[in-house]
Amino acid sequence: EDQVTQSPEALRLQEGESSSLNCSYTVSGLRGLFWYRQDPGKGPEFLFTLYSAGEEKEKERLKATLTKKESFLHITAPKPEDSATYLCAVRPGGSEKLVFGKGTKLTVNP
């Protein structure tokens, strides 16, 4: 069964305090691993797609990496505006659907 587990469930950081969010997955034939940001009352906002182990992508203070079993979202020197829930999802082989984790709620205090 395709499954995604995100940890921690919640994370509080001080502004400037770097950290990482984890996404562990089991999937039959990975066709992509996706990271989204979701603000309260809004739909998920696309951040990154990773396709193969060793791949990395960056956007401003965020960097996503991928291995055969997990992905990390590294947040460097976060700011309060980075506070949101970060969602990880995988697309199984032969499927168009995304399987999501429950997300990590990040709070960055000034």
Next chain:
Amino acid sequence: SAVISQKPSRDICQRGTSLTIQCQVDSQVTMMFWYRQQPGQSLTLIATANQGSEATYESGFVIDKFPISRPNLTFSTLTVSNMSPEDSSIYLCSVRTGLGYTFGSGTRLTVV
């Protein structure tokens, strides 16, 4: 990437009634997806809607409860039928774009 407009943004409904959610995309897309996000749970795919054919439902979701229409390549509706408090959730539509999957802003449904 595509822009999705979803209506209504929120609603409070009486149990036993039905609500239809609309999803409009600013470009033509082959597939549209409907997800549910229950409190404290992960987003879960309800069904995939292709224009001109019956929607494909995921395990645990049935057409009688969640009928879907897909009249053209830019529009779809999801109806939540005979609602109960357990149907209180956020419902989201999604489409595949060049980079990934784009989501609408969601419909927050509360059933009382």
